[in-house]
Amino acid sequence: MTIIREARGPVMGRTGRTAGLAACAVAATLAACGPAVVREAGEPEIKIGLITKTESNPFFVTMRQGAQAMATAQSATLMTAAGKYYGDNATQVTAIEKMVAAGVKGILITPNDATAIVPSIKKARDAGVLVIALDTPTRPQNATDALLATDNFKAGELIGLYAKAMMGDRPARIATLDATPGSSSSRLRHAGFLKGFGITEGDRSIVCSRNTYGDRTMGRIEMRHCLRENPGINVVYTVNEPTAFGAHAALKAMGLEKGVLLVSVDGGCVGVQAVEIGQIAATAQQYPLKMAELGVQAVVEYAESGARASGYTDTGVRLITDKPVPGIESRNTLFGRRHCWD
Template identity: 60%
Template sequence: MTAKHSLALALIAAVSGAASAADEPVVGLITKTEINPFFVKMKEGAQRAAKLQGARLLTGAGKSDGDNAGQIAAIENMIAAGAKAILITPSDSKAIVPALKKARDQGVMVIALDSPTEPVNATDALFATDNFKAGLLIGQYAKAALAGKPAKIATIDLFPGHPVGIARHNGFLAGYGVAGIGAKTPELAKSPELVCMADSFGDQGKGQTAMENCLQKNPDISLVYAINEPAAAGVYKALKAAGKEKDVLIVSVDGGCAGVRDVKAGVIAATAQQYPLKMAGLAVEAGVTYARTGKKASGYVDTGVTLITDRKLAGVESRDTAFGLGACWGK
């Protein structure tokens, strides 16, 4: 082979490589943390979808739930790396908005996953569980399970002002039958049956502490709503330490594998299962479509929720833990 031919082949390879890179859409995924099983599964779904779509996936996360600065840094890094779409589970639904506006002003499509921003239109679209419905399902279940028996309720919530925490809490109370609560109720609702509200930040240890404090406030609590299954596991530990684990009904939201096993074991009576794999996969597809065609996703995409329990009750649609374990996430 002559030197001239070698140079020509090198030039062809270089041009081909540049074209290949240009054809590979870049999509970013920013989660609240790297370690929560929900976000681990979300990342897995995004990676799978990116591979199928021939896209390059960039990933980032905050150091902990609430780390807005970490998410802003990830956004800036992804813009610099050429991302055409960024998918984000916002830790701070308000404080993240200026960074998202900066991204959108530069032509980046932004999709919120799992949690909406405030305002909702700070992103192009929202792909998420209907969190009000998730709460509604477990509230309806709790009402049916108690069969008319009055309850003293504790809610082990997320943290103040978070839209997911508000939606699940209010959905639970609405499902339980508390009047005047809707999906757009802007703050945590209350009712005469609700004797204690405490924040857990979705953490098992903090959930245990929150429940211990509630029991000190009112030792006759008979029904507990927990924002997620780690918090519910903490609630159970507190109840067991107090000798009350058989006297209190616990309901929750998430549908992780550990949580579904807790339903099977009777630790949690019922949980509302959501689907982060589907959430991320659909959003990556939308991001690739935008990168290749300029067509933006818009509005709200409901990624589904299912009530999981092994105690089926009349009038409450549910699936058993065998189904839940087949669709769960985490270990």
């Protein structure tokens, strides 16, 4: 059963939108967004839908919190739903249908299956709903009105470049731990990592590739399988930090964690701490709060003026490590802590 959660912002006499909203559109935190927008009692309610891949991943928890805070600031109502697990397209389809029936003006979605979700998105758009992808593009990308996301290819490329530089002339035996075949962000990060490392799919240095559904437990299980088949693994790429934590647990259980270079993508506060203490060598930090805030603002703008957001907005990515290498731009964990999310 799909769970749709609805949380309302305050409904008050409207004083009107100000230039502060435009300034807020490029802000990374709500602190820069100025006073809340208020509405007259008779003014139509603005409903916004947010559908994430799962409920438990800190990345999506932060996204939901940011969307709710911005919806409240804009006196809008936020409805939320999530897949039951990575790759769960059916629950997201049902959520779209229920949100459209409830009268949302826009839906923000992180697709679990970038291709399978497209027909449902088309139905929503045909019904006049603005649909914006967050974090993960659909296939094709123009199936949504707009995309607000990390450059996932660049995120993978950054940690690939870093891993290659750290390995130097040592032969690499690489394990890649991805999310799901249907995830476009997973494919982009994987492809970026390969390019950054200077190899192509099928290269002999890739000794194990597994899908983990972006999950910590699956990361541990699949890393353990990889190590049993290839005990000489010395580089591990993970699609996100929950997977990285699972991989590190498997490495540590076998006493191998000190001899393996582990790189990842996310830049959450726990992930940055893992970089600081040496569990993860480097992570590519992304900014889910910014995605959510800009998405909510775009729906409010559409509801009030009819202007539809379009195209791709890069919400930024930075390499975080305390062991920088020449020629690769990076920031240390002090910067990472200042810009991380729980």
